Amino acid sequence: MAMSQIKEAPNHIEVVGSDSAVSVRNITKNYGEVEALRDMSLEFPRGQLTSLLGPSGCGKTTLLKIIAGLLLPTSGYVEVNGKTVQGPGPDRAFVFQDFALLPWATVLNNVAFGLEMRGVAKSEREAIAEKYIGDVGLSGFEHSYPHELSGGMRQRVGLARALSVDADVLLMDEPFSAVDEQTRRKFQEDLLNLVQNENKTFIFVTHSIEEAVYVSDQIAILLPRPSRVSEIIRPSSFRNKGVDNIRRDPEYLDIVDDIWSSLRTYVE
Amino acid sequence: MHLFGYRLPGMSSLILWGLLWEIVGRADLTFFVPPLSEVLATLFAIIGTPAFKKALAETAYAFSLGVFFAVVIGIIVGILMGKNRLLDELLLPWVNVFLSAPLTALVPVLMVLFGFGMKSIVITTALFAVWIIILNSRAGVKQINRSLIEMANSFGASPMDAFFKIYFWAALPEILGGVRIGIIRAVKGVIIGQLLISIVGFGALFELYSANFLMGHFWAVLIVLFALAFTISEFLAYLERRVSYYAAKR
Amino acid sequence: MLSRANLLKILSALVLCGAWELAGRVPVSYAFPTFLDSMQAFFEMIGNGMMLAAYKETLRPLVIGIMISAVLGIGLGLWVGLNNFFDWLFSPIFIVMQAAPLAALIPLLVLAYGIGLTSKVLVVCIMAMPVIVLNTSGAVRNTPESFKEMGKSFLASRTSVLLRIVIPAASPVIFAGLRLGISAGFIGAILAELKITPTGVGDIITYSRSIADYPSMYAAIFSIILLAVLFLNLLEKIETILFKGNQRGYVSD
Numbered sequence: 001m002a003m004s005q006i007k008e009a010p011n012h013i014e015v016v017g018s019d020s021a022v023s024v025r026n027i028t029k030n031y032g033e034v035e036a037l038r039d040m041s042l043e044f045p046r047g048q049l050t051s052l053l054g055p056s057g058c059g060k061t062t063l064l065k066i067i068a069g070l071l072l073p074t075s076g077y078v079e080v081n082g083k084t085v086q087g088p089g090p091d092r093a094f095v096f097q098d099f100a101l102l103p104w105a106t107v108l109n110n111v112a113f114g115l116e117m118r119g120v121a122k123s124e125r126e127a128i129a130e131k132y133i134g135d136v137g138l139s140g141f142e143h144s145y146p147h148e149l150s151g152g153m154r155q156r157v158g159l160a161r162a163l164s165v166d167a168d169v170l171l172m173d174e175p176f177s178a179v180d181e182q183t184r185r186k187f188q189e190d191l192l193n194l195v196q197n198e199n200k201t202f203i204f205v206t207h208s209i210e211e212a213v214y215v216s217d218q219i220a221i222l223l224p225r226p227s228r229v230s231e232i233i234r235p236s237s238f239r240n241k242g243v244d245n246i247r248r249d250p251e252y253l254d255i256v257d258d259i260w261s262s263l264r265t266y267v268e
Numbered sequence: 269m270h271l272f273g274y275r276l277p278g279m280s281s282l283i284l285w286g287l288l289w290e291i292v293g294r295a296d297l298t299f300f301v302p303p304l305s306e307v308l309a310t311l312f313a314i315i316g317t318p319a320f321k322k323a324l325a326e327t328a329y330a331f332s333l334g335v336f337f338a339v340v341i342g343i344i345v346g347i348l349m350g351k352n353r354l355l356d357e358l359l360l361p362w363v364n365v366f367l368s369a370p371l372t373a374l375v376p377v378l379m380v381l382f383g384f385g386m387k388s389i390v391i392t393t394a395l396f397a398v399w400i401i402i403l404n405s406r407a408g409v410k411q412i413n414r415s416l417i418e419m420a421n422s423f424g425a426s427p428m429d430a431f432f433k434i435y436f437w438a439a440l441p442e443i444l445g446g447v448r449i450g451i452i453r454a455v456k457g458v459i460i461g462q463l464l465i466s467i468v469g470f471g472a473l474f475e476l477y478s479a480n481f482l483m484g485h486f487w488a489v490l491i492v493l494f495a496l497a498f499t500i501s502e503f504l505a506y507l508e509r510r511v512s513y514y515a516a517k518r
Numbered sequence: 519m520l521s522r523a524n525l526l527k528i529l530s531a532l533v534l535c536g537a538w539e540l541a542g543r544v545p546v547s548y549a550f551p552t553f554l555d556s557m558q559a560f561f562e563m564i565g566n567g568m569m570l571a572a573y574k575e576t577l578r579p580l581v582i583g584i585m586i587s588a589v590l591g592i593g594l595g596l597w598v599g600l601n602n603f604f605d606w607l608f609s610p611i612f613i614v615m616q617a618a619p620l621a622a623l624i625p626l627l628v629l630a631y632g633i634g635l636t637s638k639v640l641v642v643c644i645m646a647m648p649v650i651v652l653n654t655s656g657a658v659r660n661t662p663e664s665f666k667e668m669g670k671s672f673l674a675s676r677t678s679v680l681l682r683i684v685i686p687a688a689s690p691v692i693f694a695g696l697r698l699g700i701s702a703g704f705i706g707a708i709l710a711e712l713k714i715t716p717t718g719v720g721d722i723i724t725y726s727r728s729i730a731d732y733p734s735m736y737a738a739i740f741s742i743i744l745l746a747v748l749f750l751n752l753l754e755k756i757e758t759i760l761f762k763g764n765q766r767g768y769v770s771d
Contacts, residue, residue: 070667100668104686114672142602165672278611300630357526368750369743370704370711377725377739380549452617459619464712478625486626494618501617
C-alpha cells in the first residue's frame with residue numbers, strides 16, 4: 001500500500017526531476033512475523049540528496065541496508081543505475097552510524113580499506129586515501145588510531161573511506177547522530193558542500209526533522225506500522241542561499257513545522 | 269544448531285558424546301574406558317554405600333566451610349577496599365599477585381603449618397576462592413554510580429539505610445559473579461587439597477579406585493563430582509541472572 | 519620521585535616481609551622460618567646452580583604443555599567459533615571442563631601414562647586448554663556485527679573478513695585466554711610435580727620438607743610464585759602495549 005504524493009511546499013516551483021539513480025520497487029521485508037517494510041516504492045534522483053525521515057521503527061535503516069545489499073528483501077527489488085541489486089557492489093558505499101572503524105588500524109589504513117578490498121595496489125590506495133583524508137579535514141592524522149580521535153573525527157574517517165571508493169551512490173545511516181550538536185551542525189554544512197561538489201547520489205537516513213530539511217533536495221517521510229512512504233517533499237527555494245542563511249529562511253521553517261505536525265502523532 | 273528445522277538445545281551434544289563413550293567402552297578399546305552404562309550402573313550402586321556417603325560428607329564439609337570463610341572474608345575485604353583508597357592501594361597488588369599465583373605451591377606450606385588434616389584442606393579451599401571474591405566485591409562497590417550516592421545523601425539516608433537499601437543491591441550482581449567464580453575455584457581447591465594433603469573425601473576414593481584398577485568406580489565418582497560442580501555453577505549463574513536484570517542499568 | 523601508588527606498593531611489600539620476619543622469629547610455628555632465612559636459602563640455591571637445574575626440569579612439561587595447548591586450543595577455538603556444528607559438538611565439553619576440578623583426573627593420567635614427562639605434559643594441557651578454547655571461540659563468535667557488515671559493504675571476501683576483521687578483533691580476548699591458560703598451566707605443572715613424581719622445584723619442596731629444611735622449602739615456593747607472577751604480569755603489560763589500551767580483553771574465568 002504505497003501512497004506516494006508529491007507535496008509541494010508553498011510558493012515553490014517544481015524542478016523537473018532528473019533521472020533516478022536508485023529505484024526501489026515494491027520492497028517488502030519480513031522478519032518472521034514482523035513486517036518491517038511493506039510494498040515500498042521510491043525513486044532517488046541522480047546527483048541529489050534524498051533523506052529518509054521518520055520516527056523509530058519505520059524501517060528507514062532497513063530500507064537503506066536493502067539498497068546497500070546488506071539485507072535481502074522478502075520480495076520486490078532495487079535497481080541501481082538500471083541494474084538489479086544482488087548484494088553489495090562497487091557502485092554503492094555505506095557510512096555507518098557507529099563509524100565501524102577498525103580499532104587496530106591507522107586512519108590511513110581505515111580509509112584505504114575499501115580500496116584494499118577491491119585489490120588496489122598499496123601505493124596507489126594510500127595516495128587516494130591521503131587525498132580524501134585531506135578533503136574531510138583530517139590532514140596530519142593519517143597515522144593516528146581511532147581511539148585517539150574524537151567522535152566527530154572518527155565519522156570523518158568513515159566518510160573519507162566511503163568517498164575513496166568513488167561509488168555512484170553514497171548511503172548514510174544516521175551518520176551524525178553519534179556526535180555532539182556543534183559538530184553535527186558543522187557536518188551538515190559540510191555535507192551541503194559535498195553534495196554540490198561531488199557528482200554522486202546521496203541517500204541519507206535521519207530522525208531529525210531540521211537536519212533532513214537542511215541538507216536534502218528531497219525528503220521521503222516514512223511512517224511505521226505499516227511502514228510506508230507518506231509524503232515526498234522537495235524544498236527548493238532556499239537551496240542556493242548559502243549555508244548560513246538556510247535556518248532562518250521562512251520556507252525552511254514552514255516545512256519543518258509542517259513535518260512535525262504530521263509526525264507528532266507517531267511519537268510514542 | 270539446527271537439525272531438520274528443529275533447534276537443538278545447548279548442551280545436547282553431550283548425549284552424542286555419551287553414546288560415543290558407550291561404544292568405545294563396549295568395543296573394549298582401552299582398559300581405562302569402560303562403557304558408560306557400566307559406569308552409570310556402578311554409580312547408582314555406590315551412591316548409597318557408607319564409603320561414598322562418608323567421602324561426600326567429608327568433601328562437602330571442607331568445601332562448605334572453606335567457601336563460607338572465603339565469601340565472608342572476601343566480600344567484607346572487597347567492600348572495604350572499594351571504599352577506602354589507602355587500603356585499596358596497600359592490598360590490591362597482593363590480591364592480584366595471589367589471584368594469578370599458582371596457589372597449589374602454597375599447599376605444602378599449609379601442610380607444614382596446619383598439619384595433614386581437615387584444617388589445611390579448608391584453608392586451601394578458602395584460599396583458592398577468596399581472591400576473586402575480593403576483586404569482584406571491590407569492583408561492585410567501585411562502579412556504584414556516583415549519582416546513586418548523591419541521591420541517597422540528598423534524601424537524607426542514614427549510612428545503614430544507604431548500605432542495605434542501595435549500595436548492597438547496586439553491587440550485588442558483581443559480587444554474585446565473583447562468588448560464582450570463587451565457588452568453582454573452591455571446588456578445584458578442595459580436590460587439590462584432598463589430593464595433596466590428606467587422602468580423605470573424594471580424593472581418597474580416587475586414589476583407592478585407581479590403585480585397585482576399579483575404573484568403573486573411578487569414573488562414577490568423577491561423574492558425580494563433575495555433575496555437582498556443574499550444578500552448583502549453574503545454580504549460581506541462575507541467581508546471577510535473576511539479579512542482573514537491572515545490572516545493565518545501574 | 520616515585521608515584522604514590524608505587525610507593526605504597528613498596529611499603530606494603532616491606533610490611534609483608536616484615537610481618538613474615540616477625541612471624542618467623544616468634545616463632546608462629548617451628549616450621550615457619552624467618553623471611554631473612556628464607557631469602558638466604560633462596561640466594562644460596564641460585565648461587566650453587568640448584569635453582570636453575572630445578573627449573574629446567576620443572577619448566578619442561580610446562581613449556582611443552584603450553585605450546586601444545588596454545589596451538590591446539592586456538593585452532594580448536596577458531597574452528598568452534600566459526601562453525602555452528604562444531605560449536606554445538608565441542609562447547610559443552612569445554613564448558614564442563616572449565617567448571618570441573620580437573621585435578622581429579624591426575625590419578626587416572628598417572629595410571630594410564632606413568633610417571634614421566636607425558637603425564638605431566640598432559641596435566642598441563644588439560645588445565646590450560648579449556649579456557650583458551652572458550653575464550654577464542656567466544657571472541658570469534660562475538661565479533662561486533664557492525665565490523666562484519668562494514669567489511670561486506672566494502673566487498674571484502676569471506677577470507678578477507680576472517681583474516682582482516684574477525685581475527686584482529688578477537689585478538690585481545692584470545693591473548694587474555696592464553697594468559698589465563700598459562701596461569702592454569704602453572705598450577706598444573708606444580709600439581710604434577712607434587713603429586714606425580716617430584717622433579718625440579720617440586721623435588722626441592724618435598725625433599726626440604728622431609729629433612730625439615732624449612733628455609734629452602736619456603737624459598738623454593740617463593741621462587742615459583744615469584745616467577746609465575748612476574749611472567750603473567752609481563753604478559754599483561756605486553757597485552758596492553760599490543761592492543762593499545764583501546765581493545766582490552768575482558769578477563770573471563
